[in-house]
Amino acid sequence: MIRKLLIANRGEIACRIARTCRRLGIRTVAVFSEADAEALHVRLADEAVAIGPPPAAESYLAIPKLLEAARRTGADAVHPGYGFLAESAAFAATVREAGLVFVGPSPEAMARLGAKDGAKALAEAAGVPVVPGYRGADQSDARLVAEAERIGFPLLVKAVAGGGGKGMRRVDRPVDFLDALHACRREAAAAFGDERVLLERAIDRPRHVEVQVVADRDGRVVHLFERDCTLQRRHQKILEEAPAPGLDGALRAALGEAAVRLAAAAGYEGAGTIEFLVAPDGSFYFIEANTRLQVEHPVTEAITGLDLVAWQIRIAEGRPLPLDQGTIGSSGHAIEARLYAEDPAKGFLPSIGRLERLVLPEGLEGVRIDTGVVEGDAVTPFYDPLIAKIVVHGEDRWAALARLERALDATAVVGPATNLAFLRRVIREPAFRATAIDTLWLDREGGRLAAAEDEPEPVDLVTAALLLAAAERERAREAAGPWRTSPWFALEGFRLGAPPRQELRLVAAGRERTVRLEGTAEAREASLDGVPLGRVRLDRRGAEVRVELAGRRSVARATLVGETVLLARDGRTLVLRRAPAARAGTDEIGGEGLVAAPMPGKVVRLAVTPGDRVVRGQLLAVLEAMKMEHRLEAPREGRVAAVHVAVGEQVEEGTILLDLAESESTG
8 A cells, every 4th residue: 555655746736646645545745846845736745855956857857856755755656747757667667666656557568658659559550540650760861851751741740759749840841841850859859858750641630539548457448438639739738628529429439449459458557548630531540648647637537526546546556447347437528728827919938927816716616626826826937837727517518618618707817928818719719619620720720819809898997997996095095094084085086176086097908098987986977088988886795896887787707916907707808907107118129120039948949140131930049948949930021130149048038039130222
């Protein structure tokens, strides 16, 4: 029996594992880098050990430090979570050689399925269909170019050891192949320490469906049904569902049987996922196996009522599967939305900063929240920018979608930019609701959805003005001290011979608006940009606000932080800020010909040198942040006047990377 478990991970998954261990009576040991010293996963564990500086290579990927932490605390088992070393056969082997229980598959099974090339060969031998491609040992540029020409375009370049969308590129034209190949190698080496790649044909408009499998040491294998992960951006999943909507019974059964057959052929043990592409005609192809717990495992737990971490621990202890295939049931529909600190308006670049306000929809019926942060924590540039997973369960897909809309409306984040409003727009899209999407749908439509910005209605602006005025009044009361009871203090907006009046300038959806409030709280009139709106009343009860404007009543949820109001109403989330008293010029830095880093990161490639002439959209540089590469492209035609950084240099957001001068006249 496992008595003390070291969790070799951080964030949300470390917290999730700790909670199951607490329920099972197993003590937990957390590990943390210097950046995570006050993190939630550290506070939830029974013990915690510091393992080094923020870079993952010096902390969460440092196997000797993890084993030393286990030795110092007397842990008898290690759970790798997901990411970091979760799919490292070398780590699993080292843990077992140290006399500890590894909560996961054997190193041998991990090696068989963990590398995409070997897994595909095993799948073919087991009679599981695979996507045509190249998985050879010859990794030279010349051989890969030749194989790409044989396979044809479009194709995918994928890291052999990859996962989570890292080290993967779609290539539509031969001219782009080498650039994509080299980018994949760099990203794979940085994320997985292995730059080998494979090539495979791109299936036209597929869905991404995966099957959860679990196996014990005695060779028994079951599946816990399938999940749909089609909604993804640049191969990174954003929203997952279980069961996969729209599949007929025969296809569901075939996917489950194929997944079990492959796991059995690999001699698998523990929880894992077998991933498939499903073509529009119903044919399916194995693409990869994940020899670990998946980020999206809660949707499977929601429909089955099972705890996958508890099953992992049970199997690691050598006990048999608690259920056979015939007794595993499924009920209802579950959806998981991933709330990220990223800026959709800036191409989904990661966003960092302090979570000044974090409101998650905990306590709502049918809603589960998995998170590794709390209000006041910081999102750093060192790790994945996941804030929370919002998981809903309903009797069918429509009920689950309704609960997800309500849960997203009850969520608010002030601090780093997030994809919250983007998620709301996505789940309202007719194509998504009709499951008429494929794995590239979001890459095609995401720009439109990201650029969309909800325009506030007059009632939204008036509500924000009332809340800001009330907050200003409360701050003034606190500052007044013993004078707060003075009748002069109560004369807010006082005007001689006229009703009290306040004017508040707000910025919303890129525009400045002026709200005027006139009269007392019992009889207050509102106007917007000089246009009368009528009498207004506000009743606030916690986060819920009820507003009556010109005889029409509405309900919203409001979060107020400083001079910012987040207002959720009718499926929209609005960010309304009080305009500053004075503003500097608003010229964009790019308008001066200065190309700046849009986020903190490391310069991994410079594609131009001083004197080069460039055209709009041409690659200038590549930044690596949070284990992903981000392309910086020329905003216009011009000439590179100067380059201010070098490859390998770490830069902060806003650092000037290069100067782009106007092209010389050719007249």
